[in-house]
Amino acid sequence: MHELIWKNCLKYIKERIPNQSFSTWFEPIKPLKSEDNVLTIQVPNQFFYEWLEEHFVHTLKEAISREMGSGSRLEYSVVMTDEHKSNANATSLKINNLEDRKGTNHKGINPAFIEGLNGENSLNPTYTFDNFIEGDCNRLGRSAGLAVAKKPGVTSFNPLMIYGGVGLGKTHLVQAIGNRIRTDDAKKIIYVTSEKFTNQVINSFTNKNIQNFISYYRKVDILIFDDVQFLRDKEKTQEIFFYIFNHLHQAGKQIVMTSDCAPKDLKGLQDRLVSRFKWGLTADLQQPAFETRMAIIQQKIQEDGIKIPDEVVEYIAYTVDTNIRELEGVVVSLIAHASLMRIAIDLELAKRVLKNIVKEIDSEVGIDYIQKTVSDYFRVSQDDLKAKTRKKEIVIARQVAMYFSKDYTNHSLKSIGYYFGGRDHSTVIHALQSVSDMLDTDARFRYSVDELKKKLKMRTA
Ligand code: ADP
Ligand code: MG
Numbered sequence: 001m002h003e004l005i006w007k008n009c010l011k012y013i014k015e016r017i018p019n020q021s022f023s024t025w026f027e028p029i030k031p032l033k034s035e036d037n038v039l040t041i042q043v044p045n046q047f048f049y050e051w052l053e054e055h056f057v058h059t060l061k062e063a064i065s066r067e068m069g070s071g072s073r074l075e076y077s078v079v080m081t082d083e084h085k086s087n088a089n090a091t092s093l094k095i096n097n098l099e100d101r102k103g104t105n106h107k108g109i110n111p112a113f114i115e116g117l118n119g120e121n122s123l124n125p126t127y128t129f130d131n132f133i134e135g136d137c138n139r140l141g142r143s144a145g146l147a148v149a150k151k152p153g154v155t156s157f158n159p160l161m162i163y164g165g166v167g168l169g170k171t172h173l174v175q176a177i178g179n180r181i182r183t184d185d186a187k188k189i190i191y192v193t194s195e196k197f198t199n200q201v202i203n204s205f206t207n208k209n210i211q212n213f214i215s216y217y218r219k220v221d222i223l224i225f226d227d228v229q230f231l232r233d234k235e236k237t238q239e240i241f242f243y244i245f246n247h248l249h250q251a252g253k254q255i256v257m258t259s260d261c262a263p264k265d266l267k268g269l270q271d272r273l274v275s276r277f278k279w280g281l282t283a284d285l286q287q288p289a290f291e292t293r294m295a296i297i298q299q300k301i302q303e304d305g306i307k308i309p310d311e312v313v314e315y316i317a318y319t320v321d322t323n324i325r326e327l328e329g330v331v332v333s334l335i336a337h338a339s340l341m342r343i344a345i346d347l348e349l350a351k352r353v354l355k356n357i358v359k360e361i362d363s364e365v366g367i368d369y370i371q372k373t374v375s376d377y378f379r380v381s382q383d384d385l386k387a388k389t390r391k392k393e394i395v396i397a398r399q400v401a402m403y404f405s406k407d408y409t410n411h412s413l414k415s416i417g418y419y420f421g422g423r424d425h426s427t428v429i430h431a432l433q434s435v436s437d438m439l440d441t442d443a444r445f446r447y448s449v450d451e452l453k454k455k456l457k458m459r460t461a
Helices: 002-014 019-026 046-055 057-068 088-093 139-150 170-182 194-206 210-218 235-250 271-277 290-303 310-319 324-340 347-357 359-363 367-378 382-386 392-408 413-419 425-441 443-460
Strands: 030-035 038-043 073-078 160-163 189-193 222-226 254-259 281-284
Touching: 002 019, 002 030, 002 038, 002 057, 019 046, 038 046, 046 057, 046 073, 057 073, 139 160, 139 170, 139 254, 139 281, 160 170, 170 189, 170 222, 170 254, 189 194, 194 210, 194 222, 194 235, 210 235, 222 235, 235 254, 235 271, 290 310, 290 324, 310 324, 310 347, 310 413, 324 347, 367 382, 367 392, 367 413, 367 443, 382 392, 392 413, 392 425, 392 443, 413 425, 425 443
Parallel strands: 038 073, 160 254, 160 281, 189 222, 222 254
Antiparallel strands: 030 038
16 A cells, blocks of 8 residues: 555656656655555665755655645654664664654754754854964965865865864864855854864753754854864764764765864774765964964054064064964963053063963073073173174183073074074084084083083072
């Protein structure tokens, strides 16, 4: 009986939809039974079912009403694939009774339904490409981001995976992509952190509206998923994300993700998920070089309409080389200090403020201290070390101080050069070489260096 009903339905449907669609979506369906005005059909997987509901619900309903009378309805039975069977969490996705979604077309889903979703895209408009300074550290990620923003879902950068350490600009960059696309209002964009996503999944399970949740996410054109590493060991959430990811990717929608490490180092994430992350483009953000740090500080103070002397900007850029968030923190704190104390920002204030903020500078022997100790020992002035003079005893003191700066601090050669009157890094290399030559050949010099080592070690101990 049900077979005949379905056969007639198919005939009706076939006349109304394109051939290609018919063979793709209807031929694989098996009628299972018809009872009490309900026809049950079997579909190969959940994606199938959702697709039917989204695209053919009206045709289906018409066909069934014609065959079974008005008031009749359709139920689906989803065949579990092996992939799903192997994971117990997936059972909650299984749909075989659509009672409460009779006649629903998913398009009308109200996001307010879902805990934590409010229909907003969560983009922060202050993160743009215009204020994202370009440098060697981010060039690939930035240009891939621009390409994606221009043609979401169309480039081969799908997914676009941006990774890098904390405070290096991942969130800024991916939000900039979203904000750039947003000018095109027809596109639905969602920015979500994986932490928030995880909470939404948990709530949806609790409130039994996981299907609505999934449908909501599957309607987006651009999904920006921040800090994917947070899904670590969260099996159920990974399952849902995998599912949404596949759907979006298959439908040519753009996915942008960030992570605090390279995909291959993502521990606690299912392999099948990680392998998909590598389908598109993976770009890392690195620590910005000195020049980029300068540009970022300059932009920051410009945005705030504040004036800071160049030497202070340079000093900060040289001293804070961990990450951009810290760099910004220093600038903000400097501005706050200056305005609290009603004084101008100068090098002295910058040094004081930085001492409080950047702990490493305080806890180790700094270049300043090395210069003082070395110049005292050789009876020259600290300024001489930074000056242009080439008097022999000063040159030696300067070279020794550079040598210790390299050994006892984390400063780069470039940065050391800066502290010695803005000298080039090649000058520092030359100094290191001279000192090591003299240590090999000159016993008295060796003695001096040992003495200085003791003095400096007293400070580190
Ligand atoms: P992450 O997400 O990698 O931890 P964020 O994107 O939150 O880092 O960046 C930290 C701060 O540094 C933000 O205030 C951001 O605006 C700023 N920032 C990062 N990269 C840049 C850049 N290239 N140009 C300007 N500001 C940047
Ligand atoms: Mg971030």
